[in-house]
Amino acid sequence: MTIKFGPAGLGPVKTAEEVLENYSKLGLKACEIAFTYGIYIKEKSNALRIGKKAKELGISLSIHAPYYINLNSAEKEKIESSKKRILDCLEVGNLLGAKCVVFHPGFYGKFSKEGTYENIKKQILELEKIRKEKKYSPKLCPETMGKINVFGSAEEISKLSKETGCGFCIDFAHILARDKEVDMNRIVTLFPDKEWHVHFSGIEYGEKGEKNHKKTEEKEMKNLLKGLPSDKEIVIINESPYPMEDSVAGLNIYSKK
Numbered sequence: 001m002t003i004k005f006g007p008a009g010l011g012p013v014k015t016a017e018e019v020l021e022n023y024s025k026l027g028l029k030a031c032e033i034a035f036t037y038g039i040y041i042k043e044k045s046n047a048l049r050i051g052k053k054a055k056e057l058g059i060s061l062s063i064h065a066p067y068y069i070n071l072n073s074a075e076k077e078k079i080e081s082s083k084k085r086i087l088d089c090l091e092v093g094n095l096l097g098a099k100c101v102v103f104h105p106g107f108y109g110k111f112s113k114e115g116t117y118e119n120i121k122k123q124i125l126e127l128e129k130i131r132k133e134k135k136y137s138p139k140l141c142p143e144t145m146g147k148i149n150v151f152g153s154a155e156e157i158s159k160l161s162k163e164t165g166c167g168f169c170i171d172f173a174h175i176l177a178r179d180k181e182v183d184m185n186r187i188v189t190l191f192p193d194k195e196w197h198v199h200f201s202g203i204e205y206g207e208k209g210e211k212n213h214k215k216t217e218e219k220e221m222k223n224l225l226k227g228l229p230s231d232k233e234i235v236i237i238n239e240s241p242y243p244m245e246d247s248v249a250g251l252n253i254y255s256k257k
């Protein structure tokens, strides 16, 4: 098993290479670039430069697509603009050499769970088709979601991956918040793939699932690391309010085993 640890967030384009060097000095081998509030790496040359630096340092890059995505909107325009955002991320991700474009697939809205699944599956199949035509290298990775009224249970994401060939992002904080427990055997059965892209952090939750992300407690990190299957290649992106510190803490626990 190999586990690469890294934070959510790279910060501004200007300082990206320094920040990657700093991550590397700390032993971090992954970084998820947050396009959550917009795709801020606009120049092709910048994407190539940042990608080259990450490669030199052996840092695996991924992208988090904008939050404003709903592949199950009742409005056609909103579906189209959602797909455009994902495709724009794939294009930049391809220049960066990123392995995944993670996104929140959508909301149930007024549709049934089954109807929502079929709608989202259809859009992902279309996105996959374009991804292949354009030879974009990052995988499309819909994420397991933490709120029970949002599409994205572990079962739903697993089924999407099996039926469309897309990748996935397993957010263990979200799974805990949604299901009130993490049954690792169930997750291993749902995601038999060799490579796992994982999100983690501490989390506050209630009846409806996720409330907010919080600092990762040492015992939470230990529990996760103890439970992870030993035959996979795993990237763990920390999404707590202290993603770099918590990634280093995770790495230290992992290295001491």
Ligand SMILES: [Zn+2]
Pocket: 143, 171, 199, 200, 239
């Ligand atoms: Zn996440």
